[in-house]
Amino acid sequence: MAENKKKNAAQTEKDNKVENAESNKVEGAVKEEMTQEEYIEFLEGELGKNIAIADECKSSAQRLRADFENYKKRNASLSIESKQQGEALVLEELLPALDSCARAKTMITDKSALEGFVLLEQQLFEVLEKFDVKEIDAIGKDFDAKFMNAVLREVNAEMEGKVIEVFTKGYMIGGKVLRYAVVKVGC
Numbered sequence: 001m002a003e004n005k006k007k008n009a010a011q012t013e014k015d016n017k018v019e020n021a022e023s024n025k026v027e028g029a030v031k032e033e034m035t036q037e038e039y040i041e042f043l044e045g046e047l048g049k050n051i052a053i054a055d056e057c058k059s060s061a062q063r064l065r066a067d068f069e070n071y072k073k074r075n076a077s078l079s080i081e082s083k084q085q086g087e088a089l090v091l092e093e094l095l096p097a098l099d100s101c102a103r104a105k106t107m108i109t110d111k112s113a114l115e116g117f118v119l120l121e122q123q124l125f126e127v128l129e130k131f132d133v134k135e136i137d138a139i140g141k142d143f144d145a146k147f148m149n150a151v152l153r154e155v156n157a158e159m160e161g162k163v164i165e166v167f168t169k170g171y172m173i174g175g176k177v178l179r180y181a182v183v184k185v186g187c
Helices: 002-023 036-107 111-130
Strands: 133-135 148-154 163-168 171-173 176-179 181-186
Touching: 036 111, 036 171, 036 176, 148 163
Parallel strands: 148 181
Antiparallel strands: 133 171, 163 181, 171 176
């Protein structure tokens, strides 16, 4: 054990001598072979090189930071858009069920069953309201192709260019059309 300690101490001393010898050499220049002015000039040149490298690294880090901030902003907006798209797809699939409730209400004669359908329809409307889904108000309004699809035209001088009947209700979510209203227009 004592022998191992002696070997380790000898190795450490040898390593220190090598380090000291290397510290006196600077990229092919030996401190002892230079005058003090030459050595200072050499060190100033090395310092200038290292400052340039540091400036380049700083600039690179700043660009990377800016790129990362842009990446985070882009991903945040993509995340929001993806969430909104997913919500719109699910809500759009609920609309036919809502249409079926409206049709079923007209066919049901039993009061308790009718009350059940009315409650179900109210719950569906509440869900749509939570997601800012609004019905497109069409009857009696001017036909607008941005929100409506005209499938029939009827000669009606009083209602020319206006919606006479709605076959399928249209809905909007946050200013975008979720489903176009299918209507009959007067001409």
